[in-house]
């Protein structure tokens with residue numbers, strides 16, 4: 001954190017008195033008035049200017065913005081701002097995990113984002129929509145860039161006034177990464193991307209995820225959630241014929257039995273050229289009911305803004321010439 005060494009009060013008063021700066025308006029839109037100290041922290045950060053710019057902006061029919069963000073080195077990442085008040089941020093350029101259904105991992109990882117590059121995605125989102133929740137579910141695997149991610153969580157709390165409990169770090173998970181999150185100065189909520197509840201099959205679908213046994217990852221995640229007083233979310237991107245069988249339902253219910261988990265069943269956003277499709281709506285509803293009947297909380301999560309190409313990594317795929325547009 002960069003605080004003003006002196007003159008902080010005067011700067012704060014000037015910022016509060018101005019009251020019309022875009023940055024302050026961002027807070028007013030979510031019904032938040034900054035204290036002089038909070039305004040000073042914001043002013044300090046703004047003094048250095050932004051290091052990223054919005055280079056592409058697509059608004060979908062449901063009001064979702066998909067933003068292409070240009071980095072100082074010419075690379076691009078993507079950010080999705082949703083009318084629900086949530087912004088989905090990227091943490092890396094590309095991703096090394098290589099989940100078979102995800103465009104972000106198709107070309108590997110180019111580099112990590114620093115904390116400012118993550119924080120600025122929230123600023124860009126707020127300039128378009130009132131935003132008071134951050135999910136680290138965009139391009140990149142947060143546990144591969146955990147130091148910058150945890151630094152961003154703290155800065156977004158201090159500068160953006162979004163508490164750790166309204167920030168969700170989504171990871172393929174490892175016992176070590178969860179332990180590091182546990183020791184962070186500002187702890188975010190945790191979401192673990194499962195997608196399959198069988199270790200061998202998961203290694204096929206998520207080839208370069210951490211190799212810790214799923215039972216250990218789930219136990220560590222559940223302990224983290226209990227300690228924070230927040231349920232851990234487990235993510236499951238539904239793919240027809242891959243992870244939507246009755247056996248999958250049995251396995252995930254067994255894996256999450258006894259935890260305070262919430263299973264998010266995500267409706268896959270089609271990526272051109274990928275050999276997958278989402279199950280029918282009827283089958284998705286059946287799966288949710290079956291999981292709930294086995295004592296695990298479950299919900300369906302539709303991806304926002306499919307007509308804006310908001311599925312993870314679509315912009316990168318386009319940049320690399322994978323799809324026309």
Ligand code: SF4
Nearest residue numbers: 095098099102105140
């Ligand atoms: S789903 Fe997430 S972890 Fe998997 S390749 Fe895409 S960005 Fe990486």
